[in-house]
Amino acid sequence: MRDAARFLEDLGVDLIDINMGCPVDRITKGGAGAALMLDEELTEELVLAIVEAVEIPVTVKMRLGWDEDTINAHVLAPRLEQMGVAAVAVHGRTKQQAYTGSVNLEAIRAVVQSVKKIPVIGNGDVHTHHDAKRMLEEVGCSAVMVGRAALSDPFFFCQTSSYLRTGREPVEIGLAARLLFMHYHFSLALRYFGEEEACLLFRKVISGYSEFFGKKERWRVAMNCLESVQEYLDVVSELTPDQFPPEIRNPKLCPESLYVHLRSSSGNLLPASAVI
Numbered sequence: 001m002r003d004a005a006r007f008l009e010d011l012g013v014d015l016i017d018i019n020m021g022c023p024v025d026r027i028t029k030g031g032a033g034a035a036l037m038l039d040e041e042l043t044e045e046l047v048l049a050i051v052e053a054v055e056i057p058v059t060v061k062m063r064l065g066w067d068e069d070t071i072n073a074h075v076l077a078p079r080l081e082q083m084g085v086a087a088v089a090v091h092g093r094t095k096q097q098a099y100t101g102s103v104n105l106e107a108i109r110a111v112v113q114s115v116k117k118i119p120v121i122g123n124g125d126v127h128t129h130h131d132a133k134r135m136l137e138e139v140g141c142s143a144v145m146v147g148r149a150a151l152s153d154p155f156f157f158c159q160t161s162s163y164l165r166t167g168r169e170p171v172e173i174g175l176a177a178r179l180l181f182m183h184y185h186f187s188l189a190l191r192y193f194g195e196e197e198a199c200l201l202f203r204k205v206i207s208g209y210s211e212f213f214g215k216k217e218r219w220r221v222a223m224n225c226l227e228s229v230q231e232y233l234d235v236v237s238e239l240t241p242d243q244f245p246p247e248i249r250n251p252k253l254c255p256e257s258l259y260v261h262l263r264s265s266s267g268n269l270l271p272a273s274a275v276i
């Protein structure tokens, strides 16, 4: 991991985040993910080796501990701070809980109180902007990390940050802006992964987007076996309401042109910052 960290630093990454949160057995069986929390001494040795090997910040993402009887995030966090870790993110569940039960805000709060000055990022079950506020207020953490909510709603971040800044309920994001954003996402996926992989990816992500579309099931079924750009375009033109403009019903899948539409056609629907 030390060599990997140096390699990444040479590539120009901004920070290294060490994953001590993954509960999946395939990962923990090899001693990685949440299993790192079981052997505190070895883990500290590992983290120190990485911190000393690179100049960029090293952060750690962890769970509360392995199970209810071995909760130790509040013990590890201050020791990691002493070693020079720049921030810790804590998912308020144990490895054994995986994703069951609910997040333990009190235990994340104990981690916040255990460190002197590094930021603690609270994570788990932030599904709405109200949850984000509650996490910040009740836990006293410096930031919140959002996982699953962002998978179905890419606008979650701009809406939540606007709510946290202003205290006003965020403006609803309409279907037009959501579709346009989906085209932007698909066109970037095409550019980065190519047609085959982008289509496979979109079979998965459509279930998130379609949560907010009227004909949810039809979108899912139609995209479920997506194989080509042409099929994507056919589904979009069939399921998009007739009155929507051409850049939404028959998009040209070029990220730059969609970016322009997102910025200009959105009006108060979509702050430009949401696009980046």
Ligand SMILES: Cc1cc2nc3c(=O)[nH]c(=O)nc-3n(C[C@H](O)[C@H](O)[C@H](O)COP(=O)(O)O)c2cc1C
Residues within 6 Å of the ligand: 019, 020, 021, 022, 061, 091, 123, 124, 125, 126, 145, 146, 147, 148, 149
């Ligand atoms: C599809 C998926 C992949 C994830 N991969 C990782 C990972 O590689 N490392 C990690 O620390 N957490 C991972 N997580 C966990 C999330 O970072 C987060 O801790 C967890 O989902 C709880 O936050 P949430 O309630 O906002 O989703 C993953 C979660 C999901 C849903």
